[in-house]
Amino acid sequence: MPPGPDNSADATKSGRNQGNGGTMDTALIEMRGLTKYFGGFCAVRDVSFSVARGEVVGFLGPNGAGKSTTMKMLAGFMTPSSGSASIEGHDVLRDGLAARRALGYLPEGAPAYGEMSVEAFLEFVARIRRVGPDAVRRALALTSLDSVRLQPIETLSKGFKRRVGLAQALLHDPATLVMDEPTDGLDPNQKFEVRALIRAMAPRKAILISTHLLEEVEAICTRAVVIARGVIVADCTPAELAARHPSGRLDDVFRALTEAEAA
Numbered sequence: 001m002p003p004g005p006d007n008s009a010d011a012t013k014s015g016r017n018q019g020n021g022g023t024m025d026t027a028l029i030e031m032r033g034l035t036k037y038f039g040g041f042c043a044v045r046d047v048s049f050s051v052a053r054g055e056v057v058g059f060l061g062p063n064g065a066g067k068s069t070t071m072k073m074l075a076g077f078m079t080p081s082s083g084s085a086s087i088e089g090h091d092v093l094r095d096g097l098a099a100r101r102a103l104g105y106l107p108e109g110a111p112a113y114g115e116m117s118v119e120a121f122l123e124f125v126a127r128i129r130r131v132g133p134d135a136v137r138r139a140l141a142l143t144s145l146d147s148v149r150l151q152p153i154e155t156l157s158k159g160f161k162r163r164v165g166l167a168q169a170l171l172h173d174p175a176t177l178v179m180d181e182p183t184d185g186l187d188p189n190q191k192f193e194v195r196a197l198i199r200a201m202a203p204r205k206a207i208l209i210s211t212h213l214l215e216e217v218e219a220i221c222t223r224a225v226v227i228a229r230g231v232i233v234a235d236c237t238p239a240e241l242a243a244r245h246p247s248g249r250l251d252d253v254f255r256a257l258t259e260a261e262a263a
């Protein structure tokens with residue numbers, strides 16, 4: 001079962017980030033040889049890594065590298081061609097329902113039912129997730145959506161729509177979160193808020209985020225996994241990654257790793 005309600009809103013305001021709080025242990029996300037072919041094209045090849053409670057893993061890679069495809073396989077949205085993955089010990093294929101119950105997933109683009117109001121949509125997800133109205137209020141507050149809660153989702157700006165996606169991912173307070181570009185389309189203030197929220201939640205959760213923002217990796221990630229053309233080319237701390245280039249800059253390392261792979 002997911003842990004009980006948290007006080008992340010308060011923790012977020014204080015900008016708390018005190019590491020793993022002694023809880024970094026069990027791998028809540030595990031991938032073993034995850035592979036996906038689209039016809040003859042291999043989009044994800046033999047990907048294996050895990051994410052433990054207390055970790056925020058940044059999943060980096062150029063456009064088309066295979067980040068979203070990997071995440072869709074974790075979320076049970078796409079069937080792997082081979083390999084396996086589990087969420088909190090539940091195999092995503094053999095025990096898919098339990099795996100999806102355990103997971104909070106923010107898909108790319110965050111699709112939602114446009115004609116529903118923010119609140120109605122979250123209440124709908126809450127019924128599916130079997131959580132009560134408190135969870136909806138908490139998710140609205142965590143994602144700063146209170147002011148638009150009665151507005152149809154299709155009339156929201158891009159950043160607000162993204163936050164609705166974030167709210168549904170957090171609704172059941174899952175211990176495992178997979179978020180595909182969670183700060184994509186957010187203004188600088190909202191990026192700051194969402195990063196603070198992720199930091200505040202981190203000690204109690206295993207979090208995998210994809211991002212193109214290297215400063216985000218430095219700001220919130222305890223580990224960085226780089227994928228290029230479907231293959232993992234680095235898995236280490238952001239500091240270790242940065243140290244791989246004489247400049248000590250992540251963008252230089254990223255370019256060297258992913259261009260070398262593409263050559």
Ligand SMILES: Nc1ncnc2c1ncn2[C@@H]1O[C@H](COP(=O)(O)OP(=O)(O)OP(=O)(O)O)[C@@H](O)[C@H]1O
Binds near residue numbers: 043061063065068069
């Ligand atoms: N349903 C599909 N059918 C065919 N090819 C696909 C499908 N989904 C993804 N691909 C291909 O798989 C590769 C990986 O795509 P993916 O969306 O995982 O990349 P990504 O790393 O998330 O990129 P981005 O940074 O642009 O979001 C791409 O070449 C993409 O065109």
Ligand SMILES: [Mg+2]
Binds near residue numbers: 067068069108180
């Ligand atoms: Mg993607």
